[in-house]
Every structure is written in C-alpha cells, then in structure tokens.
Amino acid sequence: MAGARSSKEETERRVFTIQGWIINGVPDYLILKNICNQFQNKYGNYISRRQAKELLKKAYTEWQKDEEATIEQKRIMRIAELKQDIRNMKESYKGTPQGMSVINSIKKEITKLEGLYIPKVSVLRGDKENPLFPDSFEFTEEKQKRLDALLEKASKLNV
Numbered sequence: 001m002a003g004a005r006s007s008k009e010e011t012e013r014r015v016f017t018i019q020g021w022i023i024n025g026v027p028d029y030l031i032l033k034n035i036c037n038q039f040q041n042k043y044g045n046y047i048s049r050r051q052a053k054e055l056l057k058k059a060y061t062e063w064q065k066d067e068e069a070t071i072e073q074k075r076i077m078r079i080a081e082l083k084q085d086i087r088n089m090k091e092s093y094k095g096t097p098q099g100m101s102v103i104n105s106i107k108k109e110i111t112k113l114e115g116l117y118i119p120k121v122s123v124l125r126g127d128k129e130n131p132l133f134p135d136s137f138e139f140t141e142e143k144q145k146r147l148d149a150l151l152e153k154a155s156k157l158n159v
Contacts, residue, residue, distance in 0.1 A: 006041060014039055018059035023081060031056055077112050082106050
C-alpha cells in the first residue's frame with residue numbers, strides 16, 4: 001500500500017530545513033535522525049529512515065544546482081553564511097576579546113566580498129611610462145619577436 005505523499009510545498013520546506021542543517025555543518029547521520037524525529041506525514045506518523053534518506057538526497061541535489069550558480073550568487077550566499085556564523089556565536093563568547101577578534105575577521109571578509117576594499121594592483125615592471133600590470137596579457141608582435149630572440153639565444157648557449 002502506498003504511503004501518504006506530502007505536498008510539494010511541504011517537501012520544499014523540509015528540503016530547505018535540511019539544507020539549513022547542512023550549512024550549519026550538522027553531520028549526515030544526525031540530519032537523518034532529526035528528519036525521522038521531526039517530520040510527520042499527514043496521518044501524524046513520523047517518516048521512515050528510507051524517506052529521510054530520500055529527503056537528504058534531494059537536499060544535496062538541490063544544493064548542487066545552487067552550486068552551479070553564478071559568481072555573484074555564490075558571493076551573496078557566502079555573505080549570508082558569514083552573517084549566520086556571527087549570529088550563531090554564543091553571546092558569552094561575543095563579548096570576549098577573542099570573540100571580538102573573530103567577529104572583526106568575519107566582518108572584514110564580508111567587506112572584501114562586498115567589494116568595499118580597493119583591490120591592490122601590483123606593478124611587475126618599474127617603468128614609469130609603460131608599467132606592466134598583471135591583468136593585461138596582450139601578446140603583441142613586439143613581444144613575440146623578443147621571445148623568439150631570447151629562445152634563439154638560449155638554444156645557442158645550450159649547444
């Protein structure tokens with residue numbers, strides 16, 4: 001006999017809850033235990049271990065779809081995760097010097113992800129008129145000729 005199916009909204013809510021546990025770093029065996037102890041079908045019975053494994057599998061599958069998100073979406077997700085880390089800290093730890101140090105390092109990481117810091121640019125060559133920046137990798141004819149000359153010179157030295 002087929003069991004009672006939960007609605008699509010209920011399944012999505014459960015998957016979302018499970019993904020929250022995954023983000024918080026709860027081990028899979030505890031997630032399965034929580035699923036079996038917290039989620040009930042429409043008849044009031046707790047769901048089975050097999051159903052719990054299916055929900056966990058679905059949560060990971062949905063998570064992988066999120067992982068294929070764009071860089072901007074990943075940045076937003078990471079910022080939310082860092083803010084959640086601050087909220088999850090114990091209040092007694094937040095007031096200590098070590099806690100403040102951790103909070104400041106998390107806030108610094110958040111501001112880096114938000115792009116509030118000016119990125120450092122390294123100049124590889126000290127020529128004031130024509131500096132070479134690591135972002136510009138244009139391979140011109142002049143550079144090709146110079147490379148060929150250096151390779152020819154090196155081959156003559158090795159012979």
